[in-house]
Amino acid sequence: METPDTLNYMIAGYLFLFGLPLLYIVSWLIRQRNLEKDIEVIQTIAQNKPQ
Amino acid sequence: MEKHMDKSTRTLQILNVVTAVLMVIATGLVFFYAPRERVMGEVQRIFYFHVPVAWDSMLAFFVTFIASIVYLRSRSRWWDMVGSTSVEIGLVFTVMAIVSGSIWARPAWNTWWTWDPRLTTYTIMALIYVAYLMLRQGIEDPDQRARFAAVYGIVGFISVPITFFSIRWWRTIHPVVIGNGSSSAQGGFDMTSPMRLVFFFSLFSITVLYFCFLANRLRLEKLAERVEQLKAKLLSA
Amino acid sequence: MSVVSRQPEPDIKELPQSPPSPSGYWLLFTDYCRAVGSVLWKDFTAELRSKELLSAMLVFSLLVVLIFNFALELDKAARENVAAGVLWVTAIFAGTLGLNRSFAMEKDRGSLDGLLLAPVDRSAIYFGKLLGNLLFMLLVQAVILPVFSILFNLPMLKPLLLVVVLLGTIGYAGVGTLLASMAVHSRTRDVMLPILLFPVAVPVLVAAVRASGAILISAPWEDIGPWLNLLIVYDVIFIAVAFMAFDYVVEE
Numbered sequence: 001m002e003t004p005d006t007l008n009y010m011i012a013g014y015l016f017l018f019g020l021p022l023l024y025i026v027s028w029l030i031r032q033r034n035l036e037k038d039i040e041v042i043q044t045i046a047q048n049k050p051q
Numbered sequence: 052m053e054k055h056m057d058k059s060t061r062t063l064q065i066l067n068v069v070t071a072v073l074m075v076i077a078t079g080l081v082f083f084y085a086p087r088e089r090v091m092g093e094v095q096r097i098f099y100f101h102v103p104v105a106w107d108s109m110l111a112f113f114v115t116f117i118a119s120i121v122y123l124r125s126r127s128r129w130w131d132m133v134g135s136t137s138v139e140i141g142l143v144f145t146v147m148a149i150v151s152g153s154i155w156a157r158p159a160w161n162t163w164w165t166w167d168p169r170l171t172t173y174t175i176m177a178l179i180y181v182a183y184l185m186l187r188q189g190i191e192d193p194d195q196r197a198r199f200a201a202v203y204g205i206v207g208f209i210s211v212p213i214t215f216f217s218i219r220w221w222r223t224i225h226p227v228v229i230g231n232g233s234s235s236a237q238g239g240f241d242m243t244s245p246m247r248l249v250f251f252f253s254l255f256s257i258t259v260l261y262f263c264f265l266a267n268r269l270r271l272e273k274l275a276e277r278v279e280q281l282k283a284k285l286l287s288a
Numbered sequence: 289m290s291v292v293s294r295q296p297e298p299d300i301k302e303l304p305q306s307p308p309s310p311s312g313y314w315l316l317f318t319d320y321c322r323a324v325g326s327v328l329w330k331d332f333t334a335e336l337r338s339k340e341l342l343s344a345m346l347v348f349s350l351l352v353v354l355i356f357n358f359a360l361e362l363d364k365a366a367r368e369n370v371a372a373g374v375l376w377v378t379a380i381f382a383g384t385l386g387l388n389r390s391f392a393m394e395k396d397r398g399s400l401d402g403l404l405l406a407p408v409d410r411s412a413i414y415f416g417k418l419l420g421n422l423l424f425m426l427l428v429q430a431v432i433l434p435v436f437s438i439l440f441n442l443p444m445l446k447p448l449l450l451v452v453v454l455l456g457t458i459g460y461a462g463v464g465t466l467l468a469s470m471a472v473h474s475r476t477r478d479v480m481l482p483i484l485l486f487p488v489a490v491p492v493l494v495a496a497v498r499a500s501g502a503i504l505i506s507a508p509w510e511d512i513g514p515w516l517n518l519l520i521v522y523d524v525i526f527i528a529v530a531f532m533a534f535d536y537v538v539e540e
Contacts, residue, residue, distance in 0.1 A: 003087070006094035006158040013097040013154040017104070017147055021264075024143050028271055035274050042281045049288065123536050178487040185483055189474030199470045202533045203484060206463065209529060210488040217491040217518055221498060 063266055070263040073256040085249040097155040099249055103257040105148035111141030111261060112208055119204035131197035134204055135187060136268045138180050145177045168219035175214055179207040323408040327416020341389050345428045349382040371440045372501035376493055384482050386424045387464040390417050391472040414534040421461040429453055442504055449503045455519040456496035460489055462523060466530035469537045495519045
């Protein structure tokens with residue numbers, strides 16, 4: 001019996017298997033950047049406060 | 052304090068590098084070393100990531116189960132973070148497993164979905180942990196949120212094996228015939244030893260990946276916590 | 289003024305306590321039962337006065353049956369197949385009404401605080417609430433089953449079926465009471481309970497429907513017995529877990 005050509009399915013599968021975790025990691029990086037920005041803002045406000 | 056921070060950052064960086072290397076090797080093994088399977092063709096290679104990811108998702112929920120128990124005993128915020136982070140990662144792995152499994156099933160067994168006991172239970176398990184996250188979302192008080200989540204993390208985990216047995220027992224009495232016969236639907240292909248090597252290496256790498264994700268995500272969570280504390284201090288000052 | 293420093297008096301709780309004597313255990317037990325009873329009695333009499341909950345559960349159940357009648361084309365053979373399923377879907381949906389309400393009052397009026405102050409193990413509240421929920425669900429079933437009998441033209445008053453109804457309801461209410469105590473604090477209060485409960489209650493649903501179905505067609509014992517076992521195992525495990533976990537839910 002001839003082995004069917006299922007390469008496309010494999011590619012689709014691995015695209016998803018790599019794609020989703022990569023998106024997840026990107027979401028971390030975005031969130032980290034936002035949090036660090038928040039810290040900067042908070043520290044600036046804290047410094048400006050005692051007047 | 053500075054030195055300690057550097058050390059843990061360094062450890063995390065090493066872990067990240069090691070994980071990346073392992074994953075590259077594993078991917079290489081899957082694409083170039085593993086033999087081509089006779090019956091299904093290339094799509095069978097999905098198996099090498101699909102199964103470890105599914106197993107590790109269950110490991111993630113088990114970690115949450117343990118973290119929940121430890122949290123209720125110790126009331127340490129750390130364990131609450133471990134529990135919720137592990138659920139998040141577990142769900143990412145769960146989605147990866149289900150979608151990759153579906154993509155594999157289509158050419159191999161001519162169906163996108165099957166209601167076999169394992170997959171049905173797995174889906175129910177996913178819904179339990181989605182509910183876990185929704186419960187956390189809905190509770191404002193952090194202490195109450197942590198307690199409730201821990202209780203549900205325990206209840207949910209215990210229910211999974213019981214659910215599996217009940218559905219499996221039900222299905223053995225009334226077997227569901229979908230598409231092809233039952234043996235191939237069980238994922239039937241014989242593993243030769245190169246396949247075994249690739250599989251176990253992949254399993255190892257993905258488990259390391261889980262812990263790597265957990266460590267990184269926990270660090271992010273601690274950062275978020277610190278921001279919340281700073282905000283609170285600022286508002287009360 | 290001289291300040292005399294003294295060792296603080298040992299706290300009563302820190303004194304080494306000997307385990308209760310047999311009569312001491314009995315007193316603890318009766319106190320516990322009294323606490324359970326008072327929780328149950330409070331909810332029962334409250335319901336007796338307003339009768340809101342029971343009538344809501346009853347009407348809702350009948351409406352669900354009606355909807356199924358229109359949604360599913362039921363010839364005689366189909367009716368036999370789905371009767372058990374419809375019965376339990378109805379029970380599960382109506383049950384969430386009762387479970388939700390069982391803690392809603394406590395949260396809104398803070399009436400749980402008095403119970404929490406009592407020197408009894410907190411799990412007494414759990415059992416009191418559980419018995420209340422069980423009572424309401426079974427009362428509704430008592431009315432629904434005969435109605436079902438008529439609508440589906442199937443004899444539903446078999447004793448074994450009543451056992452299944454009892455065991456299934458115990459399991460469902462057992463987990464449901466614990467989860468309701470948490471769901472009531474959520475922002476999305478009413479919908480949170482089904483989201484938490486349904487996936488965890490799947491074994492009850494599967495076992496109860498299979499057993500009920502087998503009983504209705506008078507299948508042999510091998511088809512029924514194991515499902516009863518599963519129900520009993522589920523009930524024991526989850527009531528034990530809920531019993532231990534409830535403390536953590538209601539603590540202040």
